[in-house]
Amino acid sequence: MPEYKGMVQPVRATPDEMRKIFAEPVPDEQKPEKAIEYLDEIRKKFRSFVVAMESCVKCGQCAENCHTYLGTRDPNNIPANRAELIRKIYRRYFTLEGRWFGKLVGAEDISLDVIEQWYSYFYQCSQCRRCAHVCPFGIDTCEVTFIGRQLLHWLGITPKLHAAVGGAMEKVGNHTGLPKPGIVDTLEFMSEEIMDEFGVEVEFPVDKPDSDIIYIPSSADFLLNPYTLMGAGMFFTYIGANWCIPSNVTEAGNFGLLFDQYYTQRGNVNRLLNAAHELNAKKIVWGECGHGWRAAKMYVPSLADRPVRWPLTHVHDEAAELIRRGELKLNPENNPEPVTLHDPCNYVRACGLNDNMRTIMNAVTVDFREMNPHGVDNFCCGGGSGILFDDPEMYQRRIQLSQKKADQVRATGVGKDGNGILCAPCSICKAQLYPMVEEHELGVHVHGLIDLLAKALVWK
């Protein structure tokens, strides 16, 4: 399956899996017609989409600035061409020039083949917004693929991975399908680990009523990135916070942003706010997850369906603020290894976290080396927007998509002695980079930023 007329494609969810996330697949013969109908609906709603469709001058500047084109040299991975996959249809059906001049201006009739192209190339885009950042007009191809993926979802085409994540979220409130007893067990185990390794007593309160702060960890931190969650626990304990983790939302991610910004994303937002309401919390603090933080910070206001009483901040914002005020005693010598920082795209181009990450980094490490380019100009890890597909064809693509990142890490020289740290404070970045640092033999370990902060805390 994961190939269609020479295009790689992620494995798709079965009709039953689609129904579990409340989408009814459209039969193939009706897909083209329905696609036009849905596209018409959406273009009348989103100005971001219409302006992106009608303003590109094809200057080509975005090409060399997208890691997917750099890694694959596939023409359809040039942002302008990726957007063109839907623009050619938009032109044909919704503009006069498309109807009059057809091929001359690149208009094309809809067909199943076009829809399959969408599926292949909209799911190679990691929605990192580097194209928007470099485009002379700010044309945001990420926004175009958001809408392309939305159309695909309504047609019943969603990757198995994304649908499974959506289903698990619906059922237990996280992506890994971990139920409350499992959460509590894991957290107890983490407390013991912290005691063994750092000699401090840290408790992880769950569902504690009247907590001042609820902390939303990425569920991957329970299994794959334990040091990030342990680090958050140590941080909140160190500062004496009245905090807890709500068992109903143990997920910083929101895949709704990535495949269904209507039902799924809105549902997750309301699930979060209900949890804050029930625990009578005063503030919501977010864990390390790039797209999830964007979905929370930038989309809660427009999806909440109610006044939002809880200020939302990222744990990096809070840690950086305390560092600036000189309230944390830190020993950077605890992190003696050479470190480089991979800026999660969503943090730097959609959430403004650039400076705060560096405030923390500089305070907790001794040998921090910037990548080139870094910060807001940084390239994506190649896994963004959840394209962490494991089937052989797509996995091969992931290696290509991470090529640029690998070159960047190598150029910093942190992995020369095999003890370097690649700090990537986002769950998707981590999941992409764990295997990729091996594939590219970079000589680094992947860590979160809170991991490093916790190690540097001086307790007495």
Next chain:
Amino acid sequence: MKLLIGQILPYITVTLFTLGVLYRLGRWVGPRIVHNITLSPWPKTNTEVAIRVGSEAFLFRNLFRFDKALWFGAIMMHLALLNIIGGHVVGFGFLGEQFALIPGLGISPELSTEMSDMLGTVFGILLFVALLYLLFRRLTLTPVKLVSKPSDNLWLIYLIVLVGVGNIMRLFHDFGVGYEQVRDYIVALALFQPVTHMELLNNGFFLTHYLLVQILLIVFPYSKLMHLFGMFAERWIVNRVYKDPAPGMPNIDVAAARRAGIGIPSDDAAEEGV
């Protein structure tokens, strides 16, 4: 021919251009900015927004940062174009004597006309060369070739021809038209008076240049040239003021927590005498 291009078409052109642009802009106003998709780092005030958008619109900041060669070609082309459009308005309006009107410079009307001629010639050639460069780039650089549609190349060729004819009129005076002729013609058009008897309409180069401009204006609203407005519409979405919520968590007193030794196992704490 003279009647059509010189007398009738101009009114049609102006009407179609205006309605077309309004129609297109109307299509952008209907849909809303649904979610906040500003690009960070965010401007914190409207002045910062204006600086950001202004530097993109007039200096092509992003092109400069990420592709110097394209920046150079693009800024030359647009700068020359801007001056030529301005030159057409001012030059015909003041018959080339505009610089003499600036007080304190002591420029004579003759000198002003000469300067006007000079600037027109320079920018005309600059525009022509810049367009050639952009076409060359479009036909040779792989990524640009890959994103081009036939219409992208055609637009450049069209402009090259349009500008080429204009340059011929300027460089070879036999083929040119006088400032005065044009002014009288425009005035007559504006007053809805007959113009077909006018001498400049016997000039084939002028008719061609004039026809090409009118066709351009009619097609403008349905073409990539709408990026003139599209750029501001897109920037209005992705460059807006955003203010971060203040950091600081409720009921946090780090100093007190550290004094109380929170997290330090009690046997340790006893040793320390806490």
